Amino acid sequence: MVLTESEEKYIKKELGREPNSLEYGMLDIMFSEHCSYKSSRPVLGLFPTEGEKIILGPGDDAGLVEITDELALAVGIESHNHPSAIEPYGGAGTGIGGILRDIISMGAMPIALLDSLRFGYLEDQKSRYLFEHVVKGISDYGNRVGIPTVGGEVEFDDNFQLNPLVNVMCAGLVAKKDIVRGIAPDVGDLFLLMGGRTGRDGIHGVTFASEELTTSSEIEDRPAVQIGDPFTKKMVLEASLEIMEQIPVSGVKDLGGGGLTCCISELAAKCDNGAQVDLGAIPLREEGMTPYEIMLSESQERMVFVIKPAQVEAVMEICDKYELPAAVIGEVTASGRMIVKDAEEIIADLPAHLLADPPVVERESREIEKNHGKIEVEHPPAEEALLKILSSQNIASKRWVYRQYDHEVQIRTIVKPGDDAAVLRVDEETAVALSVDCNSIHTKLDPYHGGAGSLAEALRNVVSMGATPICVVDCLNFGNPEKPEVFWQFSQCVQGMADLARKFNTPVISGNVSFYNETEGVTVNPSPVVGVVGVVEIPHIRTMEFKNEGDKIIVLGNTYPELDGSEYYREVHQLVHGDAPRIRMDEELKSAESILELLNSNLASAITAIHDSSAGGIGIALSEMALKSGIGAEVDLNKAPGTNTNEFETLLAESHGRYIITVTPDKVEEVLDKIKAPASVVGEVKGDKLVIKNLLDLDLDKLQRAYHGVIEEFMA
């Protein structure tokens, strides 16, 4: 039980009596942080959520944004951190399953998955175990359902050793006229439950996700982890889409955290209606289940359709075709109450709003004092530093991961994993760019600038593909919000993200908050995982690799003396210290606008490659451009725009707002004239070495050896 004393008091007052044990269980899950967002809701109000292209903001299963005159994209993001810590294979798999159902619930066909994963370093046996099985869980589930996993990110750091972070973003395509909502507007409509049977798994999954983990969690909480079945999910996906294509249903909602209790009460409460559920009608997986187990089970692969009595036969026929259990389990009532009946006996009777809208909790917030002391370090030769960063687990190639994911199915993937963002075509002319990013180190050092910075990185990744960012989703992974310092980090982070989202006119349309990421006294680095969606006309798509020898290399955006919080400090000096790079919103926007304006001008064909500078700075960005193409470059970083920086800082600092582009030599002056941000030519694409004047001179072979095979050294 996680209900607090004051919540119990509130419930008794609203209800006018003591709830029975089933009602207590139902209220307990609905009042959990996971279902209610009771701590985070007031802060999340800071996000901009509306815009010209936004069809549906936060509050339903997923957000909806317009991408063409006919098409909308449903976008959502989910965490499955706690289950993945206990049972990595099943936890990660059901994380995919959950977000897929959210997208299907909008009437959309899921077209892309992206994963943001965080583990301890791979030298640690437990971290290898978690990494191996989380990736296998995603692979086995996503591949089987036929949804391509097209992108993502992986971070390794000690603080994630016992509490890995597993976040999944999903995007789905739906014709605007076919959008469906999670509502039960009409009294007399029926609830039809279809898909997997209800079993004893995942009971109290949401309450377990709303507490800290301990070393005994692995044994004690295993029953709270759901069991996934991708094959049944594939059938549920096909059947659901067929139902929605053929029958004008009133509403749809998936069963995720909180099971039937959450699904039915939210459907009803959204429309100020009530609901009656007939326990005996629910298809069960095992005999002898108690009402408590049935109403709280988080068994996977289940959907509820809200339909007219006359539509039942047609829906059942489609379920039969796919050999899926289905049954009418209740109806929409005008009572405003959620009633559960066992035969003729009423065994639970609660106001739907009491379940669906628990009161918010005002959390105390206390600023963490900063340690401003400077630590002096001796810089190694730049060559040595760059190779060390390039061969670090955090920066090295993630091919071991993405090759296990089917990233081609559905034949939309124009730009494959390994670039800044994935690009998928949605029709003959249009594609969407998707990226998911987070910088947990910057956020730890400064939650405002780190939160905004994580969003900035995702925005840059989308812009680098030539796409205009249109909306944001976020998955905020923090520690225990009852600790004032954690709540301060959370609030600051949201404020930073909200400010930049407003600046870019990219509303936040969906999201997830995962608190209590603490195990055995270790709190994870605050990790605001940000997904950005961009839209691009297919001819405007650009990729990062160098294209032609002789192309000029332009650095766009200012570098500042901001080595603190860099991969350089983490990997070379094992140092996380000082101030995070600052987010300068005007400069960030100017850089992005310059890129997009170039692609929309008559100079577009002169722009041959685009890449942003983020983790690892310009040094890593240039290395990646060379590595992906097999062509080298000669560069002088003294020429790059900068404020009070030396060459070494320009190479490795992670200042925001910067891009590297290559331009055909004949158009360089015109391109420079058009760029509104500080920009200059720093060199050209050339040969088979990466040469940076005064700093390094490296054969591409040597870069290749550093960058590839790092993860593979630890993993079979």
Add this chain to the structure above:
Amino acid sequence: MKVGVIRFPGSNCDRDVYHALELAGGEPEYVWWKENDFLHMDAVVIPGGFSYGDYLRAGAIAAITPAIEGIKKLVAEEKPVLGICNGAQILSEVGLVPGVFTVNENPKFNCQWTQLKVKTNRTPFTRSFEKDQLIKMPVAHAEGRYYNPDLDLLQDQDQIVLKFHGENPNGSLEGITGVCDESGLVCAVMPHPERASESILGSSDGLNFFKGMINY
């Protein structure tokens, strides 16, 4: 030309194959796995995916469904049959092509683009290629390692259709990743032609498989 696209529970490349067949100028039509008679089709494709979740063994359960009876009737009428990925596994499971596709040498799922060599152009699917022509198509499977104890017979009867060129990503015998029956009309390939049917996706080499089939 009417081409059936078989849909098993768990097929997930059915829509992609349908799209590629349209691009190639064919008239695709879905065939549900419960049907056992579709002789009005001029050819069929068994698309990739995870029929029955690949539970038990890839292709094992699909091999005993009514659709397989229907396919055998088409084979008897000498109409072209193409199995892609899971479809290839099903054809070998049924015994319509020789050999087996078993667990990859490194038993993980593996999705990557590959270079391939066309070893015979006597099949309807490969007839627009030169023998030994190099082409590019992606693979995506965990059970794709080809094995056949009678390699000599396979070679003598010209039943090797595709071989990996350069990297052999799953440890297949001699890099073989596409085979056909003696007639050449039933063909099983692990790489995905439908994912390589438009240059915007990385290659259009795969479209020839469908064009060849349709113009047969």
